Amino acid sequence: MLRAVAIVLLFVLCTGGLSWAGEKAAGDRSISASRAIQLERLVRQDCGSCHGMTLKGGLGPDIRAETLNGKDAEAITQIILNGVPDTPMPPWRPLMTEAEARWIADYLLAGGSK
Numbered sequence: 001m002l003r004a005v006a007i008v009l010l011f012v013l014c015t016g017g018l019s020w021a022g023e024k025a026a027g028d029r030s031i032s033a034s035r036a037i038q039l040e041r042l043v044r045q046d047c048g049s050c051h052g053m054t055l056k057g058g059l060g061p062d063i064r065a066e067t068l069n070g071k072d073a074e075a076i077t078q079i080i081l082n083g084v085p086d087t088p089m090p091p092w093r094p095l096m097t098e099a100e101a102r103w104i105a106d107y108l109l110a111g112g113s114k
């Protein structure tokens, strides 16, 4: 009987602990590992379709860390979200959150190795 109670208690503790961790992850604005993989693919494929497969320029300019260097991560985030009017650079706001655009900006500035 005591053992059964202990097992139930353990179970509640574990599941309670897990759901708490889940809420915390959703509450802060961090990017999950699986979303990071999707964003990385998006940068290579979608951004790469204009900026070149290695991001060193094509229709759009070179956006590797070397050339972006000195640019503010926040400014890059805004360019990604809003695009550049009257140029082919589209706004990505409909497709990603601000936190995700910021992740991409940091990713680019880190040399795509983040």
Ligand code: HEC
Pocket: 042, 043, 046, 047, 048, 049, 050, 051, 059, 060, 061, 062, 063, 068, 076, 079, 080, 084, 087, 088, 089, 090, 092, 104
């Ligand atoms: C349809 C083509 C196209 C796609 C797709 C595209 N871009 Fe661009 N991007 C451009 C063009 C063209 C410019 C230059 C705009 C200008 O003349 O200022 C640009 C400019 C930029 C700049 C500013 C560079 C600088 O030095 O000022 C950044 C950063 C950027 N793009 C990031 C991205 C990212 C990240 C993605 C993917 C989420 C992306 N772009 C997708 C065409 C594109």
